[in-house]
Amino acid sequence: MRTDHPLWHAKHIVRMGLLLLLGVTVMIVVRSLLVPDTWGQYGWYRGANVEEQRDHPLQHGGDASCAGCHPEQEATHAAGAHAAVRCELCHAPVALHAKDDAYFAAMPVRRTAALCVSCHQRLAARPADFPQIRPQEHVAEMGGEYGPEACFDCHDPHAPL
Amino acid sequence: MNDATGTRDGLDDATRREFLKRLAVAGAAASFGAIGLILPESAGALATSDYDWTRHRWVYLIDTRKCIGCGACVRACRVENDVPDGMYRTWVERYHIPAGGEAAVDSPDGGAGGFLPVAGAAEPGKAFFVPKICNHCEQTPCTQVCPVGASYSTRDGVVLVDAERCIGCGYCVQACPYGSRYLDPRTHTAEKCTWCYHRLVKGRSTACVGICPTAARMIGDRENPDDPINEILATQRILVLQPELLTKPQCFYLGLDMEVR
Numbered sequence: 001m002r003t004d005h006p007l008w009h010a011k012h013i014v015r016m017g018l019l020l021l022l023g024v025t026v027m028i029v030v031r032s033l034l035v036p037d038t039w040g041q042y043g044w045y046r047g048a049n050v051e052e053q054r055d056h057p058l059q060h061g062g063d064a065s066c067a068g069c070h071p072e073q074e075a076t077h078a079a080g081a082h083a084a085v086r087c088e089l090c091h092a093p094v095a096l097h098a099k100d101d102a103y104f105a106a107m108p109v110r111r112t113a114a115l116c117v118s119c120h121q122r123l124a125a126r127p128a129d130f131p132q133i134r135p136q137e138h139v140a141e142m143g144g145e146y147g148p149e150a151c152f153d154c155h156d157p158h159a160p161l
Numbered sequence: 162m163n164d165a166t167g168t169r170d171g172l173d174d175a176t177r178r179e180f181l182k183r184l185a186v187a188g189a190a191a192s193f194g195a196i197g198l199i200l201p202e203s204a205g206a207l208a209t210s211d212y213d214w215t216r217h218r219w220v221y222l223i224d225t226r227k228c229i230g231c232g233a234c235v236r237a238c239r240v241e242n243d244v245p246d247g248m249y250r251t252w253v254e255r256y257h258i259p260a261g262g263e264a265a266v267d268s269p270d271g272g273a274g275g276f277l278p279v280a281g282a283a284e285p286g287k288a289f290f291v292p293k294i295c296n297h298c299e300q301t302p303c304t305q306v307c308p309v310g311a312s313y314s315t316r317d318g319v320v321l322v323d324a325e326r327c328i329g330c331g332y333c334v335q336a337c338p339y340g341s342r343y344l345d346p347r348t349h350t351a352e353k354c355t356w357c358y359h360r361l362v363k364g365r366s367t368a369c370v371g372i373c374p375t376a377a378r379m380i381g382d383r384e385n386p387d388d389p390i391n392e393i394l395a396t397q398r399i400l401v402l403q404p405e406l407l408t409k410p411q412c413f414y415l416g417l418d419m420e421v422r
Contacts, residue, residue: 036326045313049323054212056359059241060368085374089233093240118275119231119374125255125276125288126229130375 061094063087069098073158080159090115090157116151212362217317218383219356219411221294222390222399226416227377228290230255234369234378235273241357241368248343250354251294251369256420260286264420291421292378294369295320295341295354296402296410303333303342303353312351318383318411319358324350338406356380 002008041047066087067074077083088094090110097107113135122132139146144153155161230253238244238251253272257265257279269276272290297320304312304320311326312333322333322342327350334342334351342353357367361380365371370378381390393399393415400417401410414421 039310042316043313044310046310046323046326049321049325050214050315052323052325053321053355053358054362056242058360058363058365060237060371062365062371084376086233086372088237089372089374093237096240119229121275121278123230123276123278123288124257125290127226127375130229 057095059093059095060088065094065098068101069103076156077158080156081161082158085119111152111157112148113146113151114148116155116157214315214317214362216384217361219297219318219361220381220383220390220394221297221356221412222379222381222393222415223292223294223412224377224379224415225289225291225418227375228253228292229375229377230272230276230290231374232272232275233372233374234292235271237368237372238354239273241360242355244352245346248345248352250341250352251292254291254293254421255288256291256418257288258286258418258420262286287418289416289418291414291417292369293339293341293402294412295337295356296339296408296412297354297356299409299411300407302336302338302406302408306332306336308332315358317361319356319361320353321355321358322351322353324348324352327351338403338408339410 036046036048038047039045042050063074063077063086073087077087091097091107097103097105117135120131120133120135122134126132135150136146139150142154144150151157232253234251235249235253238249242250244250249271251271252268254266254268255272255276267276267279276290297314297318299314299318301312301314301320304314308330309326309328311323311328312320313323314320329344329349329351331344331351334344342351344350345352357365357369360367367378367380370380379390379393381388383391385391394413397415399413399415401413402417403422404410
């Protein structure tokens with residue numbers, strides 16, 4: 001092509017175009033290396049994370065998870081005033097105690113008035129129809145002696161009344 | 162650049178043209194390859210589970226009139242989700258509002274250890290507990306500010322954080338008007354309530370709902386007409402926190418006082 005040919009100057013455009021193409025190519029390659037495989041599978045996030053979140057292991061099993069190994073406590077509990085209070089609330093999640101239907105670690109037993117008081121202490125903010133006491137006064141009224149295990153002298157934690 | 166030979170640097174036109182041509186071909190090939198790489202695989206249902214997220218829509222309900230402030234939910238959440246000490250995915254606040262006076266709010270350790278009587282306080286005009294949890298908003302300020310797409314809403318209505326993507330910038334922690342997020346001091350990534358997504362998809366209730374001794378908390382499925390939560394939402398007077406922010410919280414309250422933010 002001669003230098004006075006009108007298309008001679010179009011070479012600038014072609015070069016610029018090629019440079020642009022190169023730039024875009026580099027961007028796409030770099031992006032494909034940085035963006036995870038499942039990105040955009042369901043939306044603007046890594047799709048594989050949904051399954052990862054679902055795979056998280058369970059810790060709490062509910063009362064049913066205790067019943068098989070502790071039928072006695074389960075029966076007493078289900079018939080008493082604490083039927084609505086979960087075993088794992090006063091003890092601990094089953095995953096810390098039994099795995100695959102086999103016992104492997106001790107379960108905490110909180111034989112303390114503090115456990116009972118955390119729910120039954122009279123507080124202005126508690127609903128008025130929830131059974132509440134002033135611990136010292138209550139024990140004295142009932143003719144007991146107050147101490148860190150006082151409540152258990154008269155109440156079975158699994159069926160308190 | 163137009164000197165006598167038409168070149169600047171001694172390369173003749175033919176060589177230059179040849180080089181550029183090859184570059185263009187290589188570039189085009191790489192582009193097509195790369196496009197293949199970034200296209201999503203297929204946007205079908207999740208493969209490894211019989212849980213179909215297009216057939217559920219989770220909502221949460223808190224009846225403040227039933228909460229006794231025992232803190233069992235906070236403790237259960239901590240174990241179920243490995244929440245570090247001093248951080249909370251759910252917590253319980255206590256409000257004391259004397260007649261005509263200013264509200265006093267406390268939440269020692271998020272309420273995890275329960276509450277003691279307020280020493281020396283006069284009988285308040287009104288007092289109550291308010292459990293708090295991520296509202297899993299429909300219009301989420303938190304996911305919108307994430308610069309790396311680490312936080313998102315699932316199709317069944319749960320707001321999650323991908324710890325692998327999260328860079329710990331903390332924008333989402335700032336963006337949430339309800340204070341529902343924190344940076345985990347161990348991983349330096351944002352964490353939040355997942356509505357125990359790992360339990361929901363296995364047909365279980367969340368840890369906090371499951372442990373509550375007075376049924377002050379409930380989670381339910383809007384897509385399931387037999388779910389009792391739908392009856393309550395349809396017939397009771399419900400409220401959300403800070404409705405003026407238009408975040409469309411999916412955590413509803415019964416018996417909420419206007420002092421609660």
